[in-house]
Amino acid sequence: MKYAYLGPAGTFTESALLQVPGAVDAQRIPATNVNVALSMVREGSVDAAMVPIENSVEGGVSATLDAIAQGQALQIIAEILVPISFVLAVRPGITSLDQIQLISTHGHAWAQCRLWAEASIPAAVFTPASSTAAAAVALTENEPQHDAAICNPLVAEERGLNVLVRGVEDNIGAVTRFILVTRPGKIPAPSGVDKSTLILPLPQDRPGALMEILEQFSARGVNLSRIESRPTGEGLGQYFFSVDFEGHIADERVAAALSGLHRVSPELRFLGSYPAAQGVEPFVDTHNSDAAFSDARAWVKSLRDRL
Numbered sequence: 001m002k003y004a005y006l007g008p009a010g011t012f013t014e015s016a017l018l019q020v021p022g023a024v025d026a027q028r029i030p031a032t033n034v035n036v037a038l039s040m041v042r043e044g045s046v047d048a049a050m051v052p053i054e055n056s057v058e059g060g061v062s063a064t065l066d067a068i069a070q071g072q073a074l075q076i077i078a079e080i081l082v083p084i085s086f087v088l089a090v091r092p093g094i095t096s097l098d099q100i101q102l103i104s105t106h107g108h109a110w111a112q113c114r115l116w117a118e119a120s121i122p123a124a125v126f127t128p129a130s131s132t133a134a135a136a137v138a139l140t141e142n143e144p145q146h147d148a149a150i151c152n153p154l155v156a157e158e159r160g161l162n163v164l165v166r167g168v169e170d171n172i173g174a175v176t177r178f179i180l181v182t183r184p185g186k187i188p189a190p191s192g193v194d195k196s197t198l199i200l201p202l203p204q205d206r207p208g209a210l211m212e213i214l215e216q217f218s219a220r221g222v223n224l225s226r227i228e229s230r231p232t233g234e235g236l237g238q239y240f241f242s243v244d245f246e247g248h249i250a251d252e253r254v255a256a257a258l259s260g261l262h263r264v265s266p267e268l269r270f271l272g273s274y275p276a277a278q279g280v281e282p283f284v285d286t287h288n289s290d291a292a293f294s295d296a297r298a299w300v301k302s303l304r305d306r307l
């Protein structure tokens with residue numbers, strides 16, 4: 001397997017990739033951003049890409065939500081959770097917080113440390129980097145453009161950077177969720193605790209369209225675990241929903257919800273069913289069990305056989 005990931009080496013995304021069985025010894029290609037990583041998958045130069053999709057503090061990663069919603073179809077085959085804690089690394093010569101004028105990191109990381117930064121280095125100006133590791137690596141250049149970087153403790157250690165402060169995140173216990181993305185292919189077999197992801201364009205032409213979408217899930221007892229709206233980019237008021245729910249396409253209730261959704265929003269995209277990184281087997285009412293669905297189907301068929 002050959003993997004792309006949001007690089008350079010030392011990002012939290014690489015930490016997520018290293019949790020994938022076999023990835024430690026596999027070829028790992030750093031990409032400068034999420035779009036580049038996903039393009040490598042689409043054009044076939046790698047087998048899969050690891051990209052961030054949401055953080056428990058800052059929410060959805062728009063670049064990923066948008067890139068997998070549009071363009072050539074992709075599939076999610078796994079999710080990985082990584083606990084997030086940041087350090088403040090500094091360039092040689094900086095020994096105290098009041099010397100820091102320019103501070104760099106990834107936008108999502110900055111959002112998770114903003115309160116600490118406002119209180120501790122109020123005069124410092126933030127300059128965005130393509131990743132936390134890119135900001136850290138830049139401190140090792142001959143003439144660094146910034147004085148400090150907020151990054152993964154591992155990259156600071158690997159690059160021999162001076163760390164002034166540890167644990168600069170505003171929320172202890174933050175977690176980022178990453179997804180492993182391939183070209184569409186075989187769907188991982190149900191594990192018992194699975195998740196599925198959909199992109200659902202919101203039908204424009206009628207009131208109650210969102211309700212129609214939601215009732216497809218609720219009528220079959222399918223529990224949503226994330227729903228976010230994103231603009232399609234085609235004009236004000238035009239949205240799609242990015243939705244995760246508990247269950248696998250092999251489950252009858254999920255298949256029934258999907259066929260209902262296809263009628264309501266025919267342009268929907270199924271992004272895959274894959275083992276959930278945490279959670280318990282979902283509670284399924286008797287009337288939403290696989291057996292109840294196949295009994296009902298057989299009953300209707302017996303009636304239609306009389307046509």
Ligand SMILES: O=C(O)C(=O)C[C@]1(C(=O)O)C=C[C@@H](O)C=C1
Pocket residue numbers: 006010011012013014052055061084106108109130131132133152176
């Ligand atoms: O910059 C990194 O190290 C990344 O892996 C990206 C990213 C993100 O996009 O949210 C991942 C985890 C952290 O929440 C901060 C940044």
